[in-house]
Amino acid sequence: MSRIAYVNGRYLPRHLATVHIEDRGYQFSDGVYEVCEVRGGRLVDERLHMGRLARSLDELRIAMPMTLAALGAVMRETVRRNRVGDGIVYLQVTRGVARRDHAFPPPGTAPSVVVTARNIDFSGNEKTAVDGIAVVTVPDNRWERVDIKSVSLLPNVLAKQAAREQGAKEAWFVDRSGCVTEGSSTNAWIVTRDGDVVTRPAGPGILRGITRTVLLDAIKAQGLRLVERPFTVEEAYAAREAFVTSASLIVMPVVRIDGRPVGNGAPGLIAGALRRDFHRYAELS
Numbered sequence: 065m066s067r068i069a070y071v072n073g074r075y076l077p078r079h080l081a082t083v084h085i086e087d088r089g090y091q092f093s094d095g096v097y098e099v100c101e102v103r104g105g106r107l108v109d110e111r112l113h114m115g116r117l118a119r120s121l122d123e124l125r126i127a128m129p130m131t132l133a134a135l136g137a138v139m140r141e142t143v144r145r146n147r148v149g150d151g152i153v154y155l156q157v158t159r160g161v162a163r164r165d166h167a168f169p170p171p172g173t174a175p176s177v178v179v180t181a182r183n184i185d186f187s188g189n190e191k192t193a194v195d196g197i198a199v200v201t202v203p204d205n206r207w208e209r210v211d212i213k214s215v216s217l218l219p220n221v222l223a224k225q226a227a228r229e230q231g232a233k234e235a236w237f238v239d240r241s242g243c244v245t246e247g248s249s250t251n252a253w254i255v256t257r258d259g260d261v262v263t264r265p266a267g268p269g270i271l272r273g274i275t276r277t278v279l280l281d282a283i284k285a286q287g288l289r290l291v292e293r294p295f296t297v298e299e300a301y302a303a304r305e306a307f308v309t310s311a312s313l314i315v316m317p318v319v320r321i322d323g324r325p326v327g328n329g330a331p332g333l334i335a336g337a338l339r340r341d342f343h344r345y346a347e348l349s
């Protein structure tokens with residue numbers, strides 16, 4: 065079956081699904097995106113993803129291309145046309161097409177909208193979770209508004225590549241005070257020797273992950289002690305457990321940081337329990 069993409073009002077076979085060379089997403093990475101997990105053909109936490117999308121657009125003063133309900137309908141239709149059971153749907157909105165000029169295009173320039181969806185064999189992630197993943201740390205050299213889910217991801221791309229070249233799956237950004245901010249495409253967590261589940265507070269320094277938001281509820285419901293505070297790389301080295309979260313990885317145990325084993329070097333019990341339980345707290349639509 066050929067895959068279908070939604071581009072500015074049309075559902076097209078992928079090989080015909082193209083954007084204009086003067087799209088500001090292409091020229092300036094002037095756009096935002098969302099990635100939603102799909103389970104059994106339904107969107108996971110659509111409401112939260114759409115809320116974050118609206119905020120990202122608002123922060124960058126990009127016009128909302130259509131109502132959130134209409135965007136949701138396009139995402140669902142793209143999922144349906146691609147027969148996605150379990151996978152992800154990707155949505156991107158840019159400031160539109162205009163003659164190249166750094167300043168905003170003329171008022172009324174229509175934002176561009178692209179939606180794609182694909183199946184993912186989540187059993188691969190399950191197998192990865194059994195062993196856990198390695199992460200490496202890199203300096204956080206991103207701009208100050210990483211709370212906006214912008215398609216401007218060059219530092220994240222370079223960080224992920226650095227991780228790959230060192231045999232790791234993810235890179236953790238570290239700020240100037242030696243604290244971990246987040247992963248290149250995930251939020252970062254540790255469990256201390258005292259059993260505190262620690263993650264950096266949402267603010268300008270991290271993207272407020274939707275998985276992170278939902279997991280906060282799961283952690284509280286399980287009676288675990290949650291502490292939202294920055295943690296240092298040294299604390300992470302000495303942690304009992306570590307893990308990362310994102311819409312596609314859910315909860316993924318981290319077993320090595322910069323080549324040093326975390327805890328006993330095996331996935332932690334809390335990470336495993338949160339991974340198993342996550343979807344009890346997520347919303348399907």
Ligand code: PLP
Pocket residue numbers: 099220246247248249250251271272273274275276309310311312
């Ligand atoms: N942090 C960054 C930099 C990301 O790119 C992502 C996801 O792409 C996340 C965190 C996790 O966000 P979510 O749980 O909404 O997928």
